[in-house]
Amino acid sequence: MFSSKKHLIVVASMLMSGFVQATPLSDFNLILTGDYNYQGGEVEGRTLLGGNLNAAGHSPTFATRETTVPNKDTVTIVGDVNAGNINLNAGSLSYGGSYNLAWNVNLNGGGSSVQSVTAGNQVDMQAAFDDVETELRNDSAYFASLSSNAVLNGSQLLYSGADSVAVFDLDFSQVFAQNNSLSLDAGTAETVVINVSGSDVTVGGGVNLTNGFGLQAGGINIGAANILWNFYEADSIDFNNLATVGSVLALDADITGGAVFDGSVAAKSYTGAREFHSFGFDWTPPQVPAVVSEGSTTILFAFGLVFLALSRRKTRI
Template identity: 30%
Template sequence: MRTRLLAAALSATALALPAVASPVVGVDALKEWNLIVLGDLTSSSEVEGRTFVGGNLDGNSSNYQIKTPPPSSYDTPGLIVVGDVTGGAKNLNNGSGAVVGGNVSSGFNLNGAAQTVQVGGSIANTNVNQNTVNSGLAANAGFLEGLQQQKSLLASGMTDLSQGMTKLEANSTVTFANNRGTFNAKPDAKGVAVFNLTADDLNRIGEIQFNLNGADTAIVNVSGANIVLNDNFLGGTQGLGEHVIWNFADAKNLSLTTAWGGSVLAPGAAANTGNYIQGSAVFGSLVQNGEFHLGTYTGGYTPTTPTDPGGPKPVPEPGTWALMLAGLAMAALLLRRRRGAAA
């Protein structure tokens, strides 16, 4: 019975949410998006993969989906913005497509294959040509609700994922020699290696060597409110974002001054980037002056229950319950609207 109710609720939600028909939750979000900003993004740079912005997108001319990301099972467009798009023109590439909850005053340059753009408010400074551009969609039932639902799921899911990782027991170590930090992963039976550091530990490092040693996922928990990423990777950054998650659960401010290897999870941080990150990235807000490169997370890590004997001991991930509750809420909203229309 519970399964049928959940299926019905999710089906009703999908009908109500033309903008985000299949919400992305949990660890899947790190695989789906190259960049997730839960609040506002001010950008003068580019993102190679998909981008989600929970607030407004501003700044000078910037570029989105300049490469082809891995195939999506969620049918996610290259750019989602819950708020408004302002500032310089935004370039959408390689059939990116976009969904915007508010107005687009900056305009889009729609490059490459034909694209579909859905806008809740008005759109200006955009040449449609062979593309499909629909505006004024906020009047449609469920359009804005769908965007807000995805934002809410990401905000809660990324925060809970980050906090859950901090509860993992460290099984791997980093050694320091002068200004060089060497990370030696010792993965458990599920291929998960866990490091625990402080912000002061990270600040001691000028050069990094990262040895995965066969780990599927290496989680580096870094405690501290103010984080500066200014270290050089002696072993290179290629592929680290697919397997390494730098988790800054306590971070309020994060500054990137050099190229950084690995996915970054900092859902509460106001971030500022001046060079590229190769991997998935999640921030509270972002001033972007450095690129985000593909190499997004591909590992098999999933939060497990404390009784799971084969892995570490985090808290359960909330995505499934959050999605079910959101679906039931949307189903109830649809029912009320239909009853009102019938009256």
């Protein structure tokens, strides 16, 4: 049975026409429409926050595995920066709100890295962020509208078809509420989309992702970069002790817990002390957002324009 939200998602996806574009989940490691309530850990790739960085008394670490290119923000915070130290290993940081740092920003890139901390125009930054959020919402709608062609057989996610994309459509109680180890047999599929319904999601403490969920593609493993968990109804997700393999798309969810996230995460907020590893979702969905949006290339260009404008009045830390 489909919920009303599912119906709205399907209707939205019908408004999309066929076109190839990259998803922001391949560009950013962590995207939050709200706050990052940092209690520890690090983000290996790029970070984009629509809200605040709340890390008072802590020293958050960013871009530890990001390849730096000139004029590239690896951390963009539309709201306020609240922290002790910030460790930035590559690229630059821009922010739109207030800047409340107890100590320093450690720019650890070295070499030819172009690194700075820059105060930006919050209105412009918010507009650019809104484009990213719109694209992600339309991506989620597209993924949720895909017809299921794979099944959960006991504790195994199983696909035996000939399509390049394996699509699962599951309620969270089917896949997460049981304290079972989950395995994945993606067959010949190159991409796995796992649509998960349910508003308040709690992962059982004994859930583990095992065979078929290896981080790198090869053998029985499809690879973390080729797996997407689409929580299209979630308002909250407690990942408990789960080591998540694959990217997480849950724009309306406040997320807590998790042992580690091996993939990109896009959510409302995150509270916790975990690491986000840069296995960005590597599939290009063949669709265009129903709301006018120029796609990832234009979005990145917009952020680039903001960066160039800001660079004229840099505040070096």
